[in-house]
Amino acid sequence: MTIATRELERVVREIADEMSARPDRGEVAGYIPELARVDRNAFGLVVVDDAGNVAAAGDCDVPFSIQSISKVFTLTLALGKAGDRLWQRVGREPSGSPFNSIVQLEYERGRPRNPFINAGAIAVTDLILSGHQPRELLGEIVRFMQFLSDDDSIGIDEAVAASEQRSGFRNAALANYMKSFGMLENPIDYTLGVYFHHCAIAMSCRQLAMAGRFLAHLGRHPTTGLSVVQPERARRINAVMLMCGHYDGSGEFAYRVGLPAKSGVGGGILAIAPGKASIAVWSPGLDANGNSYLGRVALEALTKRMGWSVFGA
Amino acid sequence: MTIATRELERVVREIADEMSARPDRGEVAGYIPELARVDRNAFGLVVVDDAGNVAAAGDCDVPFSIQSISKVFTLTLALGKAGDRLWQRVGREPSGSPFNSIVQLEYERGRPRNPFINAGAIAVTDLILSGHQPRELLGEIVRFMQFLSDDDSIGIDEAVAASEQRSGFRNAALANYMKSFGMLENPIDYTLGVYFHHCAIAMSCRQLAMAGRFLAHLGRHPTTGLSVVQPERARRINAVMLMCGHYDGSGEFAYRVGLPAKSGVGGGILAIAPGKASIAVWSPGLDANGNSYLGRVALEALTKRMGWSVFGA
Amino acid sequence: MTIATRELERVVREIADEMSARPDRGEVAGYIPELARVDRNAFGLVVVDDAGNVAAAGDCDVPFSIQSISKVFTLTLALGKAGDRLWQRVGREPSGSPFNSIVQLEYERGRPRNPFINAGAIAVTDLILSGHQPRELLGEIVRFMQFLSDDDSIGIDEAVAASEQRSGFRNAALANYMKSFGMLENPIDYTLGVYFHHCAIAMSCRQLAMAGRFLAHLGRHPTTGLSVVQPERARRINAVMLMCGHYDGSGEFAYRVGLPAKSGVGGGILAIAPGKASIAVWSPGLDANGNSYLGRVALEALTKRMGWSVFGA
């Protein structure tokens, strides 16, 4: 173990300790019971560096609902399948609106602003669903996550998926709205079914940090050496993550943390320090924009101490 | 001269040659005669690297109207004077709207989304004007540019400023609107006067690339070694540039170029490769979002060839 | 037959003749085949005056899809069942937006602006559905129309209803969206099922003019003398018709015609001259706001010649 690795482990433990002591934790998502009952005090942090060393602290092996973080991986699959044709269906600009806003869709005639707001992620899901059965596609997504994480135990939390489906009227509104503009190809129930299920994938911080490695390393999967995506594509996914990964709090996140990252309403954040590390943090309490409150605070501390901001070190 | 420097010079010349040959150049801004009559075929590119070497090509010493690029420097001044109090007046989120939109101001009660859209830059100008006479503040801004560029010849193009003032009804609407919410402190004519004049500063690519060095080097002015801003502040200005520097084309710019940058309607772009280089490019033809069309294309080529994207090299 | 009645009959025939000769007829709604194949040259006009005299011309006995005109009658039923409680679910202000806009719903948190835009009519349908089976409620609506028109032959065009249901993604978006704010009580499929079916009621101009009599006569059903609604309620329904009955063309309609009226995308308009007459006109070609083009022109001619504008005679 190198000195740098020991230093990283020390910083990760230090931050986890600091976060555990903080009383300000935001509000746990309450729109479905499965998320509402998650322990507000849970906190996990895992960093996988460029040498493959893993620094982990807190609840780093507790699976949580990755929710919108899954959108990074469906975007990756969609770019692989459709290439730049994807961008006819969805833009890549920040939305300037909440994650579930429908206003912009009316002004821009059913084309969502980016793949990370709900409407955009539904459009991406619809694109990769074409020509497949929902179950088949879901299997593919889960296997992709397992491959990226080197961990076959990753799966979908069916209770979460079922609960989302029961209460997902806002997403159904978005899907029907896009469909009315001819922007979705598949039956809405199929597309939403896959969407709700891939958002319900459960992963630990360790699994998530492992899964993100290819984005930190120009698209290469470190374990196998295989190219998951071309280097340019990895850079571009990182760009979309930085610009749009925290909804209408993306500017704030870039300002404070300075890393490409994607949050989920389950309280997880996947962050990428290009060339340096893949990072996953989990704290279920959310801020007003629906992003993990302590997750962001922890990442701010981490980038500052490690000098990892993309904006200058 | 090192091999790296020679390589950089070669790349810069190469790109300038490629750009000169391209027929697709966008449309020159036509809203005032002083901008409309600028040569559509002009092209300049200057890179100042971390060792202070300067690679320059094309019309690199022709002064042009820096327009909104000046907003990077007034933001820097404002953060120096007001610190984080600035953010009570203006946000730091992408706007999801055109540069001169007034819609968002109504929904967010006179607080602009970021310091780089027109409304936000007017609010920043108003903040630093308080306690000063317009002429005094303008002198300070110009001297700041001269200091950063090591070049005392930089000045304001009075014809441009006068022309902007005559036709600036949209900006007057934004200023009056913010004033109606009590978000401006000074007489509107004073604030707009300073705003129109600092946008009318004329600089060459060489001067602009020199002026941007402190942002590439953690806030330090390379010539004097003085700290212009603290390292964290330099990173944060870079973050705001990446998120908001190209209006509603910021996502596209991040996706293609991957550098913090600010464009101006005069066709200039200042881009920062943190830790590596300060870059200025100029091509007067604009794209639909009001950003230099070939300027962006040139920067895309440059970051690709030099491996300078903040999203992975 | 009185002189006044003969005069009315002459005017009605005259207008029908003029309209038949006009080449400018607007565009027939094309979003479902059942509407698209309607004869663009059809034209019917029927006036029932306060004495019960009927002046009819053109295709006055051809049934057409009344579409949104049905919303006048579901509003009447809803006010009878829920009284002023209805207004918690829906406003009574003009929308300033197209009939199927979803933007306003986001800003006003799921409460539609009035009962005549699609979202508002869906909310009204949902309100009267509570406690009933869809089929039961539909039966009640149809019997209400038959009673008002003194005509038991009125029914639903099932082909139209089925076609609407197949393509009704925009309405499904509106319904899901309101549901996400807790503004709908029943399963969306039930509410939309009833909505699509009552819009698919087929009636002739004669039947429609008969059905509207109670609104011209302070709520009284002339044939039976029964009170359909209280006089104040009849006035208020007329007020909502004038303010909101032609979507974002309501101001234009009031300006030109000056009568409370409700249009449907099938090309029908029901207009009320309070104290004087109930009027139905049908011409399938629509203007840009989705209202019958020649229908409005005919009503403008009629009110002018008869001196029936509510704004002064």
Added chain:
Amino acid sequence: MTIATRELERVVREIADEMSARPDRGEVAGYIPELARVDRNAFGLVVVDDAGNVAAAGDCDVPFSIQSISKVFTLTLALGKAGDRLWQRVGREPSGSPFNSIVQLEYERGRPRNPFINAGAIAVTDLILSGHQPRELLGEIVRFMQFLSDDDSIGIDEAVAASEQRSGFRNAALANYMKSFGMLENPIDYTLGVYFHHCAIAMSCRQLAMAGRFLAHLGRHPTTGLSVVQPERARRINAVMLMCGHYDGSGEFAYRVGLPAKSGVGGGILAIAPGKASIAVWSPGLDANGNSYLGRVALEALTKRMGWSVFGA
């Protein structure tokens, strides 16, 4: 004096008494001191019937600032000068937004939705200003009011006008914004100067009710028998008043009162019962939409007792 006149006088006195006793009075406009200091308990009501009888009660001879009610008269002048050309500058649809909203102007490129929201009234003022000096036009407007009211004592409250001008940033924003789309012809200061001054005309309920007579009587000035506007134009002005006269509370006003009417932020309302009466009411307390609260309540009582609603009697 006829029985009908005595009955009207009784109703008017009765309502004035009821209103004086009510504790709920809304909030007096506080944005300029001249309006803020008006007595919240003032109440006046005057009705001039078709025979020229005047029924008056309460503070019926106290002048108040007519504010936006003046827009009815500038619209009348503008239609006289420009005819239907006026409608190229301004629409005639309800806005679905607050009186001073700027959002719609952006979406509809500087053309206000109707002549009664602030932007629309500024556009109308600009239209009639062309070819005149501000002072000249103001003289004409005042003389028009004096002629209509048969009262040469009507004038402008210069203190109100000056105060509005000092604080009128929102209106200056609207004017500059329209000017940026080329929708205003005159210097902004001139147009706004006239606008602020005609809004500052001071009149009593008696003067105002007299001034409105031509709208109740097909455009004819009862005293002189002169035609102020053609009958069709009078009807159309009434239509615009009903649709747009109470901003985003126009639907509510039509629903409750059922008369064409225009409110002002000074607490006055001019209402027209076509063919029957011209009515002015004044109570300075406003509701959430900026319309006189008790003024509306009083008019609701009046139309109900007199059977004057245009929607059925």
